[in-house]
Structures are given as structure tokens and as C-alpha cells.
Amino acid sequence: xxxxxxxxxxxxLDQVTTPALIVDxxxxxxxIAMLADRVKGNPNGVTATPHAKAHKCVEIARMQMAAGGxxxxxxxxxxxxxxxAGGISSVLLSNEIVASDKARRLAALAHKAKVGVxxxxxxxxxxxxAAASREGVTLDVLVEIDIGMGRCGIAPGDEAVKLAQxxxxxxxxxxxxxxxxxxxxxxxxxxxxRKAAIARAAEMARTTAEMLRAAGLPCDVIAGAGTGTWExxxxxxxxxxLQCGSYALMDADYxxxxxxxxxxxxxxxxxxxxxxxxPTRAVCDAGLKSMSLESGLPLVFGRDGVTYVKATDEHGQxxxxxxxxxxxGDRLRLVPGHCDPTVNLHDWIVAARSxxxxxxxxxxxxx
Amino acid sequence: xxxxxxxxxxxxLDQVTTPALIVDxxxxxxxIAMLADRVKGNPNGVTATPHAKAHKCVEIARMQMAAGGxxxxxxxxxxxxxxxAGGISSVLLSNEIVASDKARRLAALAHKAKVGVxxxxxxxxxxxxAAASREGVTLDVLVEIDIGMGRCGIAPGDEAVKLAQxxxxxxxxxxxxxxxxxxxxxxxxxxxxRKAAIARAAEMARTTAEMLRAAGLPCDVIAGAGTGTWExxxxxxxxxxLQCGSYALMDADYxxxxxxxxxxxxxxxxxxxxxxxxPTRAVCDAGLKSMSLESGLPLVFGRDGVTYVKATDEHGQxxxxxxxxxxxGDRLRLVPGHCDPTVNLHDWIVAARSxxxxxxxxxxxxx
Numbered sequence: 001x002x003x004x005x006x007x008x009x010x011x012x013l014d015q016v017t018t019p020a021l022i023v024d025x026x027x028x029x030x031x032i033a034m035l036a037d038r039v040k041g042n043p044n045g046v047t048a049t050p051h052a053k054a055h056k057c058v059e060i061a062r063m064q065m066a067a068g069g070x071x072x073x074x075x076x077x078x079x080x081x082x083x084x085a086g087g088i089s090s091v092l093l094s095n096e097i098v099a100s101d102k103a104r105r106l107a108a109l110a111h112k113a114k115v116g117v118x119x120x121x122x123x124x125x126x127x128x129x130a131a132a133s134r135e136g137v138t139l140d141v142l143v144e145i146d147i148g149m150g151r152c153g154i155a156p157g158d159e160a161v162k163l164a165q166x167x168x169x170x171x172x173x174x175x176x177x178x179x180x181x182x183x184x185x186x187x188x189x190x191x192x193x194r195k196a197a198i199a200r201a202a203e204m205a206r207t208t209a210e211m212l213r214a215a216g217l218p219c220d221v222i223a224g225a226g227t228g229t230w231e232x233x234x235x236x237x238x239x240x241x242l243q244c245g246s247y248a249l250m251d252a253d254y255x256x257x258x259x260x261x262x263x264x265x266x267x268x269x270x271x272x273x274x275x276x277x278x279p280t281r282a283v284c285d286a287g288l289k290s291m292s293l294e295s296g297l298p299l300v301f302g303r304d305g306v307t308y309v310k311a312t313d314e315h316g317q318x319x320x321x322x323x324x325x326x327x328x329g330d331r332l333r334l335v336p337g338h339c340d341p342t343v344n345l346h347d348w349i350v351a352a353r354s355x356x357x358x359x360x361x362x363x364x365x366x367x
Numbered sequence: 368x369x370x371x372x373x374x375x376x377x378x379x380l381d382q383v384t385t386p387a388l389i390v391d392x393x394x395x396x397x398x399i400a401m402l403a404d405r406v407k408g409n410p411n412g413v414t415a416t417p418h419a420k421a422h423k424c425v426e427i428a429r430m431q432m433a434a435g436g437x438x439x440x441x442x443x444x445x446x447x448x449x450x451x452a453g454g455i456s457s458v459l460l461s462n463e464i465v466a467s468d469k470a471r472r473l474a475a476l477a478h479k480a481k482v483g484v485x486x487x488x489x490x491x492x493x494x495x496x497a498a499a500s501r502e503g504v505t506l507d508v509l510v511e512i513d514i515g516m517g518r519c520g521i522a523p524g525d526e527a528v529k530l531a532q533x534x535x536x537x538x539x540x541x542x543x544x545x546x547x548x549x550x551x552x553x554x555x556x557x558x559x560x561r562k563a564a565i566a567r568a569a570e571m572a573r574t575t576a577e578m579l580r581a582a583g584l585p586c587d588v589i590a591g592a593g594t595g596t597w598e599x600x601x602x603x604x605x606x607x608x609l610q611c612g613s614y615a616l617m618d619a620d621y622x623x624x625x626x627x628x629x630x631x632x633x634x635x636x637x638x639x640x641x642x643x644x645x646p647t648r649a650v651c652d653a654g655l656k657s658m659s660l661e662s663g664l665p666l667v668f669g670r671d672g673v674t675y676v677k678a679t680d681e682h683g684q685x686x687x688x689x690x691x692x693x694x695x696g697d698r699l700r701l702v703p704g705h706c707d708p709t710v711n712l713h714d715w716i717v718a719a720r721s722x723x724x725x726x727x728x729x730x731x732x733x734x
Contacts, residue, residue: 003445003733017468017734053680075681076652078370095681096641096650098696101384120644123695151682152642152650183679274463275519277487283463283519285443285734288708293661294678311661312550313420313707314442314462315518328490329465340680341655345712347732365714366370367384367652 003347011357013350014331018272019286021346021363022333023249025353027266028060031248034262035230036067044237049092049223051245052079054340056364057349058086060248065089071114073243077102082364084113092116092223094179094243096124096144096152103131107172110137118144118179120154125167132172141167142221144179145208147201151183156204161211168217177221178212180205181243186228191259198225198232206238228257251339253295268301269334269342270350271316276328282318284332287311291334292341298334308334370714378724380717381698385639386653388713388730389700390616392720394633395427398615401629402597403434411604416459416590418612419446421707423731424716425453427615432456438481440610444469449731451480459483459590461546461610463491463511463519470498474539477504485511485546487521492534499539508534509590511546512575514568518550523571528578535584544588545579547572548610553595558626565592565599573605595624618706620662635668636701636709637717638683643695649685651699654678658701659708665701675701 006017013022032050039048047070052061061072061083071090074080080091096118097103109115110132119125119141132139145160146153154160160178168175185197201224209219223241225233230247233239246254249267271286288311291298298316300306305324310317316334320326336342343349343363351359373384380389399417406415414437419428428439428450438457441447447458463485464470476482477499486492486508499506512527513520521527527545535542552564568591576586590608592600597614600606613621616634638653655678658665665683667673672691677684683701687693703709710716710730718726 006734015468017466019734098641099384099639101382120642121695124641146644150648151679151684152644154644272466274465274491275487277513277519277521281517288659288661289711290734292655294655312518313711317518328488344656344680367373367386367657 005348005360007350007357007360009357009359013270013352013355013357016270016350016357018270018331019290020270020350021343021348022268022270022350022352024266024268025351025358027264028248029063031250031263031266032063032067035244035247039234039242040068042234044240046234046240046242049073049241049243050248051094051243052083054245054249054343056343057361058082058088058364059359059361061088062086064248070241071116076367077105078366079364080106080109080115084109088113090114094118094181094223096120098124098127100127100131103127104134107131107135107137107139110135110139114140116140116142116176118142119163119167120144120152122163122166125170125173129170129172138172138174140176141173142177142179142223143167143175145204147180147182147204148197149182149184156208157211160208161215164212164217165215175217177219177223178205178208179223181224181226182229183226186226187253187257188228189256189258194229195232198229198236202233202236202238227254227263246339249339249343251295252299252335252337265335267336267339269298269336271332271334273318273326273328273330273332276326280320282320282326284316284318285314286334287315288313290345291336292338292345295338298336301333301335303332306332372715372727374717374724374727376724376726380637380719380722380724383637383717383724385637385698386657387637387717388710388715389635389637389717389719391633391635392718392725394631395615396430398617398630398633399430399434402611402614406601406609407435409601411607413601413607413609416440416608416610417615418461418610419450421612421616421710423710424728425449425455425731426726426728428455429453431615437608438483443734444472445733446731447473447476447482451476455480457481461485461548461590463487465491465494467494467498470494471501474498474502474504474506477502477506481507483507483509483543485509486530486534487511487519489530489533492537492540496537496539505539505541507543508540509544509546509588510534510542512571514547514549514571515564516549516551523575524578527575528582531579531584532582542584544586544590545572545575546590548591548593549596550593553593554620554624555595556623556625561596562599565596565603569600569603569605594621594630613706616706618662619666619702619704632702634703634706634709636665636703638699638701640685640693640695640697640699643693647687649687649693651683651685652681653701654682655680657712658703659705659712662705665703668700668702670699673699
């Protein structure tokens with residue numbers, strides 16, 4: 001029983017079943033072209049490897065590859081499977097896996113596409129090697145180093161070199177370089193804070209790469225970067241791949257970074273006012289089950305005096321103050337606080353232009 | 368492309384693809400029986416009308432009806448469709464709708480089941496009446512009154528009576544009573560606070576019901592209650608239907624209410640430790656995309672010294688302190704903060720008993 005799509009191509013946005021995830025195609029195309037233009041022809045040969053964890057959508061990934069992306073990053077095996085099934089020729093699982101069945105599924109993709117994966121522990125390498133050997137394929141492996149995020153990642157330097165040597169000796173695996181993503185730096189509000197964090201990260205990646213080369217291990221790839229910091233990684237002379245994800249869709253939280261972003265908001269939750277039982281308050285049908293709120297409440301787009309003040313599971317409470325007016329049945333566009341986990345709540349993306357639905361895309365769900 | 372189920376019946380929990388939503392069947396059955404036993408034979412003829420918004424699962428709803436539930440509450444039309452398709456004979460949409468297509472879908476269900484719906488504005492009644500008339504069916508309508516929650520609901524008293532009269536005059540609609548749910552009271556920590564809030568709510572419902580009867584309108588149903596307050600509504604002598612949802616699954620936040628709950632935790636996120644790159648920290652594969660965190664971080668079940676300290680989109684950071692130990696590949700059971708929006712993140716519920724998968728149930732997604 002797959003869910004019913006909320007719209008059909010050709011519909012007006014007024015006919016879409018709400019709450020619905022809307023992508024403004026003009027804005028999406030602008031964002032994808034903007035990053036591609038800024039990366040194109042850079043002196044260091046850096047490429048964009050856009051992250052599908054933000055949109056989980058093969059149609060958007062295809063647009064990003066057509067704009068010059070060298071591969072698509074994924075955060076889980078189900079995303080990678082969806083991308084390869086949709087014709088993406090090269091994927092990187094920018095994450096660790098330890099389950100044999102996930103390793104087997106990932107290795108199976110390497111019959112149809114180039115497949116990379118991250119490792120920060122020998123056990124992961126053992127499991128991936130066994131799966132790759134059984135499938136008769138080779139997986140490109142990046143050693144993930146902790147360059148300040150404190151999440152996944154082995155320590156830069158000696159430990160990373162030892163792990164890379166271990167990987168290089170495993171059947172079915174090819175050591176390809178370093179994963180050096182600093183997620184914590186993306187939302188530092190001040191540009192100088194983000195710049196300093198990435199300078200430190202780049203330095204750790206640089207010294208580790210030199211130690212790797214000195215140990216006879218080529219280190220072709222140094223991957224990382226996100227929507228908040230990519231200009232720093234691009235300028236570093238160290239990073240070779242930019243894994244920006246949110247840039248294509250954007251969200252209210254990224255808009256709070258203290259720098260004029262070159263990207264524009266392309267993502268909305270379309271919601272309907274279902275109750276208006278008192279003059280200053282109304283209720284819309286978008287709450288916690290259609291938006292992720294850990295990065296703050298959504299903004300109401302283009303409606304002065306109409307504010308989203310509280311979310312419960314299926315309801316959003318709206319306050320109305322002059323000059324705001326609202327009527328039952330009104331449709332509002334909300335800019336969600338955080339795009340990735342908001343997209344993850346939906347089964348479908350409604351792709352629209354000038355108020356008209358052009359396409360309805362499936363969200364690659366599961367793990 | 369429906370998502371791949373994370374498990375098959377007969378598997379051990381160690382074989383389930385993570386992150387996965389696990390329901391412990393012993394605990395679920397105990398919770399369903401506990402509410403049923405407490406409601407059975409009460410002097411006021413109150414019935415349980417369990418809420419599917421918590422579990423979104425027709426198999427659980429069937430167990431609740433078999434235990435004596437008089438109908439199943441739903442929060443959106445897609446849930447109601449799934450319940451009726453699964454053989455539930457009576458559903459209440461305990462929410463307002465204003466879209467004609469949703470009204471049409473709801474009315475269509477009334478060919479196969481008894482269907483109720485809430486209204487707090489004449490416009491909703493107009494739309495529902497048109498849909499019911501077109502389908503040749505009758506919808507039971509509850510007027511939702513705001514008894515202290517400040518969300519949906521018309522003011523109790525005169526306004527509610529006027530709306531009920533309006534509904535009673537509409538083709539295809541039958542005025543059936545009042546919806547008087549107080550969501551805000553469910554998580555008040557102290558039992559005396561919850562008792563006082565429901566006493567105020569019951570008094571508003573009582574006076575409104577008397578005014579309705581005086582106006583010649585029968586008010587057979589007064590519906591409300593949730594897992595935090597149902598004992599108060601049951602004892603009130605006013606409420607006739609108890610719409611508890613979370614009681615079947617429970618969550619960490621309800622466990623924080625200062626009363627020994629008769630219900631036990633039945634819901635877990637099963638997660639795998641995918642990274643353990645430093646002695647005191649590890650990372651598991653359950654983050655914001657598999658658990659809703661607006662009611663706090665999850666608790667790690669049955670592992671001393673192992674604490675879930677931070678969630679990002681796809682990762683959970685785990686701190687280890689003596690006597691805790693952890694190994695890469697370990698599986699942890701997490702008790703999520705808030706059950707309803709956590710279930711909503713998943714496509715499948717893995718129903719398990721004594722560490723073994725008995726069934727894999729579909730989550731009724733969509734709107």
C-alpha cells in the first residue's frame with residue numbers, strides 16, 4: 001500500500017493535498033547552477049559531489065550530476081540503491097556501516113555504478129571486504145577522520161595512516177583518500193568562525209594526506225564541506241570534493257547564518273488553515289509529523305502578521321496580528337527550520353513552478 | 368518503489384535492518400488489556416475509542432477493537448482509509464478538515480464503516496455536508512469545543528450550541544455530541560494538575576451538553592482524554608469516550624509524568640553502533656530521521672553507563688562511562704521521547720516477542 005501522491009502534474013498548488021512538501025523549481029535550478037558555476041574551472045580541480053541526504057530524490061540528483069557533479073553522496077544504503085536504480089553512475093556512502101547485509105547490498109551496487117564508502121575502524125573494513133570479495137567488485141574506501149566534529153572519524157595522523165594501510169591490504173577494497181567533513185561548522189553563525197574551523201580541519205587533512213603519501217599510499221580524494229562552509233573548503237587547496245546537500249533546497253536555519261547566502265529558499269511546506277475558531281488564532285494542518293522542528297519553528301512565507309507559534313503532532317498554531325488576516329481554508333507556505341529531516345518525513349516531493357505542479361517525485365525512504 | 372521491510376517473521380532481532388521501530392508484543396498486549404479492563408463495566412457506560420495517530424497501524428487497531436474499543440480515532444483521512452480498509456467498522460476523525468477532496472474521501476468511507484468527524488466552524492460543516500450528500504451517506508459530527516487547550520475548538524456554551532444547530536440542519540450530517548480533548552493536560556507532570564485541568568474541561572463540556580439538550584439536541588457523545596488524564600475523564604461522569612493513543616506504546620516523556628503509569632514501554636528504536644573511534648564515544652545509526660526529539664533524547668534501555676547524548680540527522684552520539692562498555696556492531700534499544708511522531712518517521716513496525724520477530728506491520732503514512 002504505497003501512499004497516495006498529494007498531487008498530479010498540471011494541477012495548481014491550490015489543488016494539492018496538504019500538508020505537502022513543495023520544491024520551487026526555479027529556485028532549485030538556480031541553486032544547482034550557482035554551486036556548479038562557482039566550482040567550475042577552479043584551479044584545484046575540485047568537484048561538487050552533492051549530498052542526497054538532503055533531498056533523497058533521484059530526479060534532483062540527476063540535475064546535480066548534469067550540472068557537473070562528479071558523484072552523489074548518500075548517507076545510507078537505501079539512498080544509494082535509489083540513486084543507482086535511477087541511473088546515477090557514481091555514489092559515495094559518506095558514512096560507516098557494520099551490518100553484513102548492508103555491506104552486501106552496497107557491494108551489489110558496484111556491478112552497476114562506481115561505489116565508495118567511509119571507514120573509521122578495521123571491523124568495517126573486514127565486513128566490506130568480505131562483501132566486495134563475494135560480489136567480485138572493488139569498493140573505493142575513504143578513511144573518515146575526526147577533524148573537529150567529534151562524531152564518527154578516527155584521529156588524523158598516525159592512526160588514520162595505520163587504518164589506510166589496513167584497508168589497502170584488504171581484498172575488494174581500494175584506499176582512495178580521506179573523508180573530512182565538519183558538520184558542526186556548518187551552522188556556526190559568524191563567517192570567521194566557520195572559516196577558522198575549516199582552516200583547522202584542512203590542516204589536519206593536509207598533514208594526514210602527506211603522511212599517507214610518505215607511506216606510499218596515494219590520497220587522491222579529500223572530501224567534505226557543506227552548505228555553510230563550502231567556500232572555505234573550495235579555497236583551501238586541500239579539499240577535492242564538496243559534499244553540499246542543503247544548498248539545493250535551503251531552510252530557515254541556514255538563512256540564519258550571518259552571511260548573505262548565494263542560495264535561495266526552494267523548499268516549502270504547503271499547509272491549509274483548518275480551524276479559525278477565535279479572532280487571533282488559527283490552526284493549520286502542518287505540525288511535527290510534516291516538519292522537523294529541532295532547528296526552530298517554520299517561517300510563514302509572504303504573509304505579514306501571520307506567525308507560526310507552536311507545533312503539535314498534526315497541528316500548527318497560527319497567531320494573527322495586524323495587518324495580518326486569515327480565513328479558514330487559506331493555504332500558507334511555510335519555510336521549514338531544517339530541510340533534511342523535513343524531507344525525510346514525506347513520501348513525495350511536489351515540484352512546482354509559478355504555482356503549477358510540474359512533477360511529483362518519490363522520496364527515497366528506508367535504510 | 369515501496370520501501371524494503373526491515374525484517375521478516377521468524378528472524379531474531381539481531382538480524383533486523385537498523386534503525387528499526389520495534390514493538391514488544393507482550394508489552395503491547397498488556398497495555399491494551401490494562402485499559403480495556405479498567406474501562407470494562409464502568410457505571411457510566413464509557414468506552415475506549417483508542418487513537419490510531421499514535422501507532423498508525425491497522426493490526427494494533429484491530430487488537431484494540433477486539434479488546435472492547437467502540438471505535439478507532441484517526442487524525443487524518445489517510446489513517447481513516449487505512450483503518451477501514453483493514454476492517455475497522457467505526458472510525459472518528461477527531462480533527463477538522465476543510466478540503467473538498469478530503470471530505471469526499473471521508474464520506475466515501477461511510478459506505479463501508481460508521482464515520483464520525485469533528486467540526487468547529489460552519490465552513491467545515493458545509494463542505495462535509497456537500498460530500499456526504501453526494502455520496503448518499505450520513506456522517507456523525509462532533510462539535511469540537513476548546514476546553515483549555517487553545518488549539519482547535521469553538522468556545523463552549525452558546526457558540527457551540529449555535530454551531531450544533533447549524534450542523535443539525537445540514538443534509539448528510541448528524542449532530543452526535545462534543546469533542547472535548549485537552550492535549551495540553553496530558554503532559555502536566557503532577558497528577559493534581561492533570562486532575563484540575565480535566566475537572567475544568569468536564570465542567571465546560573457538561574454545561575454545554577445541558578444547553579444542547581435544552582435546545583432539543585441530543586448530545587450522546589462527549590469525547591476526549593489521553594494517556595495522561597484518562598482516569599480523570601473516566602471518573603468524571605461526563606465523558607463517554609476515551610481517546611487514549613500513546614498508552615499502547617508509551618514513550619520516555621509519558622514516563623516522566625509523576626504518577627506510576629499502569630502502562631509499560633512497548634516501543635523501541637533498535638539501533639546499531641556503527642562507529643567507535645575513541646574510547647569514551649561511539650555513534651549509532653539512529654538520529655533525527657528515525658526518532659522525534661522534541662520531547663527529549665531517547666533513553667538507552669538496559670545498558671548502564673551507556674548514554675545517548677546527541678542526535679544529528681542519521682547519527683546518535685553515545686557516551687560511555689564506567690561500568691559501561693560498548694563494541695562496534697552492538698545493538699542498542701532506545702526508548703524514544705515521544706511515540707506518535709517517532710512512529711510517523713517509519714514505514715514499518717517490527718512486532719517482536721522474546722527477541723524474535725512475529726510480524727512486520729505497515730505504518731499508515733500520508734494525509
